Amino acid sequence: MFYHIKELQYNAKPERPDPVYAKKLQEILGGQFGEMSVMIQYLFQGWNCRGEQKYRDMLLDIGTEEIAHVEMIATMIAQLLDGAPVKDQEEAAKDPVIEAVLGGMNPQHVIVSGLGATPTDSVGYPWNARYTIASGNLLADFRANLNAESQGRLQVVRLYESTTDPGVRDMLSFLIARDTMHQNQWMAAIEELEQNQKAIVPSTFPQELEKQEVSYSFMNFSKGEESAKGRWASGPTLDGQANFEYIANPEAMGQIPNLNPSPAYIHGSPIPGQIPPGVQNSKYDQQPPLSH
Amino acid sequence: MFYHIKELQYNAKPERPDPVYAKKLQEILGGQFGEMSVMIQYLFQGWNCRGEQKYRDMLLDIGTEEIAHVEMIATMIAQLLDGAPVKDQEEAAKDPVIEAVLGGMNPQHVIVSGLGATPTDSVGYPWNARYTIASGNLLADFRANLNAESQGRLQVVRLYESTTDPGVRDMLSFLIARDTMHQNQWMAAIEELEQNQKAIVPSTFPQELEKQEVSYSFMNFSKGEESAKGRWASGPTLDGQANFEYIANPEAMGQIPNLNPSPAYIHGSPIPGQIPPGVQNSKYDQQPPLSH
């Protein structure tokens, strides 16, 4: 169960309205790696957690914090929209700057939300739940979380670079710092889990059942071998089980596919020289005449 | 540019048709973490790569391999659908097993694709490009890739557990092995990048600009402190800059939001005691009568 307090987790006060920037800021609210994504992702990971209670508690703590981040950014966006130049459209036509602002805004910020934040990204695409994952395997999911915080911090930094409003930057500096913590947090949690199990997810699948001939081979599917220069092409593998092998000219190991013709009732492509499928249609042949 | 050869990368030959399993297998073809996702993700990361050539080459090598994985699974699905009991529906009603098969199949495997694989997941939801990321920051993206391979291998293993068809398991054992490699590969590439830059993405944002008071604090947003027991709550942080701090009772640091009333032309909620917005509507007052 949850409680709300009226204060924001941190300040969200722009110095001045900026409706074009409000559109951009939507990315970290309702975008693929915005705060809604981590909020829903962490909460579902917590609610579905079948592991130790400390993981459930930790996931719900951070998920609860993310609701507050959504709240801060939504509040910021509403204020950035305060002075949106909707009204004097006729005048705007005479002033290229205002016209440009009107052109650069998200029109739904006026028509649909009436100067409010929307649960969408910076191109107006609505947030959807396929942005999130809760797989039931904590190591897999913590890697998803580390990725989300990495992409998220990168996007916030780019938005920081795109404004000079001190109030906006102040709020973003808080989010950037929290993302520093959250990257550290997931790296720490990953390290802890990797000490208790193997590094390859899932660690519980018996490795003798996998096709081990190709478990540690880098395959070079192109002309030229620049890809041989990386850490992934030689030296011990990260799971400590083998050495990387570089296959310069990988060969196909499988068959040339040859699918059966489809049965008559599928009405696929007739194959010349074969009896036309329609004639084989026993349903047609055997059924009594229909009453139409 | 690309070339195709007719042989599959590895065998994809089921022992017998199984249209219900074909529906499930779609998850690793066109699902959130299916082969289409990694194929598109790696190719776009490669095409957009502004870093060293070895990264571009490596990304395109593995992206090219993933096209072959899509090909293998699509081929497998088409064969699993071979004997789909579409026709004798009336008979099926008498045989609960056939009825169950019909009920458990994806109806689009008959109606839409005519016993072919579809670029959708196991509930028939179409693949979409928001499953992928290419951010222009390799460390961020390699973490996305490690996550994708972790989720992917987990799903393949669950599908392995859900069938006993030796042909299907043989193909899955190949994919599981490749995912072992690919998890190793991304871990290796991450290690290499982290040695050249700081572990926090993006490493190039000056840390004195972030709100450093909260850069290393775990905030406990719940009653009870189970979350204090993890590696993320004490000890040195993973970026080596500080020690984790556990805030048992985090306080709000921000304002209570108080938004301005919306301007009249937005037609938001009238506020009692204020002059009704409609009356203030200067556009209405000042404009000449319209001709309607």
Next chain:
Amino acid sequence: MFYHIKELQYNAKPERPDPVYAKKLQEILGGQFGEMSVMIQYLFQGWNCRGEQKYRDMLLDIGTEEIAHVEMIATMIAQLLDGAPVKDQEEAAKDPVIEAVLGGMNPQHVIVSGLGATPTDSVGYPWNARYTIASGNLLADFRANLNAESQGRLQVVRLYESTTDPGVRDMLSFLIARDTMHQNQWMAAIEELEQNQKAIVPSTFPQELEKQEVSYSFMNFSKGEESAKGRWASGPTLDGQANFEYIANPEAMGQIPNLNPSPAYIHGSPIPGQIPPGVQNSKYDQQPPLSH
């Protein structure tokens, strides 16, 4: 069955082209609360209607009218796009006003639809059927309809404020008037239904089966009690069954969740101190060696 006549229900003649406004106007054509939504919603409610014929007839009457509204707005948009400055792009660079128009347009109005209306909203997001509801319960659905006409009229008014073109305003004044009627219509139909059944949807569920202790309680899930000042917090309830109760400090009434560990074949997170799931994997143990 349906017939078409060539005249529009009302005039749709702009005074001059305005491709930026055309983009905005798409919101009430193909947006969440645009005319396509009410058209499909009313038609499906009518076709699925299992109640009295007068409701079916009424729903199909208004659904048929909405097709005409879609037609009017599509026609208007095509004309607003008439002078879209696509061609002289090089010149545009020199003229900020034309450049702003190009930037503010929906590029698909040129590239995809060739100066025609599209079944999308003002950010180009395609209309989809999850915008609509036909639940089989008329009172529930008429509330959906009243909402749709309220949101719809609000959006049309905001678009009216955003243009001074007399021809566009003339058409919008017609749509606003029809929305006045349609809000009245749904309020009247709701009143009629509420006189024949209880106000709570569905009225046929035996209320003694619901957890009646909490059927009339407002729960204050925040610090501070501003929410106690509303009509919803005291006085008789609107269904006439009780008085509102204000719970200032709602307590949890449920358990602390504690989920079972997942079975081995799920390959969830291994739990330290337990036998690793992989070892328990009877499928692996018991199955004969596979032929790969």
Next chain:
Amino acid sequence: MFYHIKELQYNAKPERPDPVYAKKLQEILGGQFGEMSVMIQYLFQGWNCRGEQKYRDMLLDIGTEEIAHVEMIATMIAQLLDGAPVKDQEEAAKDPVIEAVLGGMNPQHVIVSGLGATPTDSVGYPWNARYTIASGNLLADFRANLNAESQGRLQVVRLYESTTDPGVRDMLSFLIARDTMHQNQWMAAIEELEQNQKAIVPSTFPQELEKQEVSYSFMNFSKGEESAKGRWASGPTLDGQANFEYIANPEAMGQIPNLNPSPAYIHGSPIPGQIPPGVQNSKYDQQPPLSH
């Protein structure tokens, strides 16, 4: 900002697992009118609220409660999935009941979420933000909320009818009761707002600007006049401004559309008898030869 407590708002304890029912129950978690929808809808209405503080507070109180409802249902689903028969697939083929369960389950409950709830509906379609509205006009939005609680309670009741598990019914009886309250709450809030403004949203648009000839007319767009029998076709309108008028044979009031031919650079359909557009293509004629 938000806090979490570990207890659920109400019990969520099924008597026995039922993975087919778990799939159905997803509808009120992540469906169009599920708890995620009202949670996000109320929170955004609260965060964007530019009206009196009591509305903001009330909206955030109920939004915060809805997070707890999401939590309860997610917890219930995870437990209903406890005994999902994934493993012994071969055995299942021999037992039609198990086969039917496997066929009736959502396969992603095994493959993707590892026996956890997902933010999707009962057909596996992911929740998306276009299910919600926060328009900046409280009367409009409270009608949306009344609709959401009406559709929601209807769906919960249907799910109540579809199970006999006492534990599931116990939880649903709580949700049904809360929906009774929430329908009452929005009716009360609507009543309060309608007393301060006119019933037609938005109340601030000057009615003399709308096309008043058609503001109170029901138009019969079909043969037959069953639709004349309703409250919406005669008597005083609900806004108290007029009487309903029934137009038995509504006539078109608009023009026959006649669009201009598209300019040459659009490459629309050539019109016979006109100079082919390609020839008029001044860009082609006037530009210097390109270097390709």
Next chain:
Amino acid sequence: MFYHIKELQYNAKPERPDPVYAKKLQEILGGQFGEMSVMIQYLFQGWNCRGEQKYRDMLLDIGTEEIAHVEMIATMIAQLLDGAPVKDQEEAAKDPVIEAVLGGMNPQHVIVSGLGATPTDSVGYPWNARYTIASGNLLADFRANLNAESQGRLQVVRLYESTTDPGVRDMLSFLIARDTMHQNQWMAAIEELEQNQKAIVPSTFPQELEKQEVSYSFMNFSKGEESAKGRWASGPTLDGQANFEYIANPEAMGQIPNLNPSPAYIHGSPIPGQIPPGVQNSKYDQQPPLSH
């Protein structure tokens, strides 16, 4: 403007309910190539038509007919759902056939629509407007229409094969016949247009501006030359301008891409040996200290 008459265009009377078939039949109502798609596609092509009036009239005639097809199928589905076994779930567990029916149904047909048709396809995916096209070029669009009617008739035939209900087959036999007409219609319209313009869309682009070296070459991007055996690999081209050429070993004609490093404010991947981007960040260097 449109009028409705109460009779259906053709009979839609099943002999008996069949809720599993109702789910399948949704494909041709709200699927990619269902009747909603052609309805919206033809109507928008008509409304946007800038060509001769006969095309606009024809498009709106057929678009209007398609609304009637949507109506017929929706009516059929509602009746097929009549006896849906929702209630006696406990009993169902004992009867595998009923259990199979419950497992094979779309659960939303009970929970969401209350035994009504929904604007979705056979896997419950909602119809969306990206299924349609109205490009402003009639020849292009008539090819889209011919495709839609070809895919549509194929799907109806497959559904015809999947039932033996004479009432359902009767309705489908009508739809199949109309699709015969509509395929003929679009072929005729295409033939007419191709006589007035060249066969390549758009016919108005000056062909000397295209890279004519590759305008008639089939490129064999695989080992083996089975693809040389088709009509597309030799003989005169269908536009009558040339002969097909078969390129057995197509060579790359373009550059090896080499993208510029991203500017510092993008925070892409640092490139070893270069000055770290963060240091170049003039914004950081030059800005006055922020007040946070």
Next chain:
Amino acid sequence: MFYHIKELQYNAKPERPDPVYAKKLQEILGGQFGEMSVMIQYLFQGWNCRGEQKYRDMLLDIGTEEIAHVEMIATMIAQLLDGAPVKDQEEAAKDPVIEAVLGGMNPQHVIVSGLGATPTDSVGYPWNARYTIASGNLLADFRANLNAESQGRLQVVRLYESTTDPGVRDMLSFLIARDTMHQNQWMAAIEELEQNQKAIVPSTFPQELEKQEVSYSFMNFSKGEESAKGRWASGPTLDGQANFEYIANPEAMGQIPNLNPSPAYIHGSPIPGQIPPGVQNSKYDQQPPLSH
């Protein structure tokens, strides 16, 4: 299986950056008829092909070429984004041209992809797999392919008209030429197939089972008969089986629908004069009291 070579199929070198044009160019990369669509469509048609090997080979040849087209356009977009004016936002406010560029760009090209191409269209909508079809019937699918190449070439031509950059035009001239080939190719393949089977898809359905009275009738669902002037309204049909018939006043041939009331457990609308459904609710009456 696939191989990659580093050279592009054709040059993709813009003369200068143009981030607004980069946004537009996305349409033919990740739009409904962009290169990703044909790539996935042809590959799946090939992998699912149950016809002659020459079709499979041809489909995979052209599908493989389309991957190279995606690569070219992605590379072009990355270069067009090179000089995106993100940084000096403060300066931009003073320069309307830069401001317009910022307003006209896709903000995700900075925030999300860091100056890289994205798998989305020109309004930022992500590519999804419902853009494609592989039906198992080659004639149906080749018509889909001819449509895709027609729409695609039309869009490329419009984009050619929207730029004067010689490098961009050079690449587009190559794509236009290939689309000329591909339209010819599909027309040739269609001609070949139509010689082996009837022109109506599917050719294998026995025509005596369709409702032949309406198989060749054009129905005029509007006032006025402009639609009688086309090739589709008279003369021999294109399948050579009959003559077109023009029905000036088509009559309804079906019933007036009259659906059964829904069963009590659906909680549809109560019908006045009938026993309220809740009372009939045997589940409620007969079940033992629940333990809540």
